Amino acid sequence: MPADLKKNSKLGKVDLLIIAISILGMVIMAYLTYLKFTSGKSSFCDFGEGVSCSAVNQSVYSTFFGIPVAILGFLYFAAVSGIIFNGVAGAYPLILLMTVASLVFSLYLSYAEVFLLKTVCVLCETSKVLMVLIGGLAFWKTRSVKVKIMTNWLVGAILVGVLGIGLSYFTQKGFTPTKNYDDFARCLTEKGWTEYGTFWCPNCGRQKLMFGDSFQYLEYVECDPRGDNPQTDRCLIRDIEKTPTWIRESEDNSTELERQIGVQSLEKLSELSGCPLPE
Structure with missing residues (x-):
């Protein structure tokens, strides 16, 4: 049997599930990236003023230092699937930490949707659900192989997410009014x-x-x-x-x-x- 098939045959059901979820996430992020660069067009998930993928994805809150957040999301899902597929050592705790940092950062994006833009992006929130699923599966696999998750690792991942929130806030605060109009x-x-x-x-x-x-x-x-x-x-x-x-x-x-x-x-x-x- 070829070496690459042997490698793939070692993938368990949970691994395949994580890869499948990641591929779905990549498809969603690829569509949101397309939507980001085709301004002026409506999306199939624009259901009304309170639910609009276009309004959120083309807003000032959908970029991080000029990089569309959708591209960063695509890279996250691609990295997760690549780590699992290639059998990287310590894959599950690594994916768990990546997911924790990403989810913490995404809280700011959800806040911007609800309280600043006052509209929700269904696909954006769906991607976060996929991240939770990936994080949950990674946590379960980490526990099942009896790898101890160090508290300082989790704290570090949370701090990375918080740092991302802080940087986003300071680069975007100029778009929110400071006076009463x-x-x-x-x-x-x-x-x-x-x-x-x-x-x-x-x-x-x-x-x-x-x-x-x-x-x-x-x-x-x-x-x-x-x-x-x-x-x-x-x-x-x-x-x-x-x-x-x-x-x-x-x-x-x-x-x-x-x-x-x-x-x-x-x-x-x-x-x-x-x-x-x-x-």
Whole structure:
């Protein structure tokens, strides 16, 4: 029997299960990577404003020092399958530590989804479930071969994950507002400015982040029928081709007075509307 077949024949059922889970994870991450580099397109897992793979995967929180998190996830799953397939010494405790560090880091991403973006990526969360399964199987195999898991190893893995969270936070904190823009947003609405967008549009997400919680005071029109309170007819009447599109309308919304396409800085919106920014 060839040497490579002998090596493969040593793989147990748990090993094959870990490899299968890893391959599924690689497929998910490959799709999310594709989605990251094809901005402006909707995903099959965009179910509404609160559940959108596109909105999350194309947001500022989906990169780590410019590297898409999906690519890092792909490398994790590829490493796990490679370690098992090649019978690397100490494979199970190594995979367990890798998984602990990755899961700790992923907590920040889940936090960003729920509390900052206010939408959930189903595929992103599915990948974390796969990681939990891999970590659980690795832990079970580690115990079954009677390898002692050193506490300092686990603490080190947790600290690596925490370090990743800290680095992500400091590189992305500039995208979250530090001032209250309630009055500014209300003023824009009073002056007749309306933002037309879609819930999955990455640039719409960036525009929304600029306002933070004050976004609720803007006049916003959802153009995707799957979004919350869609007004597709209004978007068709205004011939919206790209999002976000800012339009200044007459008081009864019957006449378009001015149009700006794309993400607008708060300074530009202030200049266009005459609404003062907070000091």
